[in-house]
Amino acid sequence: MNTLEDRAKKVYYSDPYIVIKMESGVEVRFPAQDNPRLAKGYADQLNNVEISPFGLHWLDLDEDLSFEGLLRGDFGQH
Numbered sequence: 001m002n003t004l005e006d007r008a009k010k011v012y013y014s015d016p017y018i019v020i021k022m023e024s025g026v027e028v029r030f031p032a033q034d035n036p037r038l039a040k041g042y043a044d045q046l047n048n049v050e051i052s053p054f055g056l057h058w059l060d061l062d063e064d065l066s067f068e069g070l071l072r073g074d075f076g077q078h
Helices: 067-072
Strands: 008-014 017-022 027-031 049-051 055-058 063-066
Antiparallel strands (some): 008 017, 049 055
16 A cells, blocks of 8 residues: 655645645645646635545545646646
8 A cells, every 4th residue: 555654734726826735844836727627716616625645626626636646747637
C-alpha cells in the first residue's frame, strides 16, 4: 500500500491559483485555468473543496484531482 507522508491541511482559491497547504508547511499551487472544469468555476465553487487522503474533490464542479497527479503536474484533462 502506498501512503502519503505529508498531508494537505488546507485548500483554497486565491485568484488565479488553487493553493494547497501541506502539514509540513510546503505549499503547492497551480492556476485554476489549467483545469477545464475548475476554469469555469466561481470563487465560491473553487473554495468548496474536500480533502481526502488521496486528493481533492470540488463538490460544485464535480472534479477530482489526486495528490499523485498534482505532484506530477497533471492538473486535469484538457
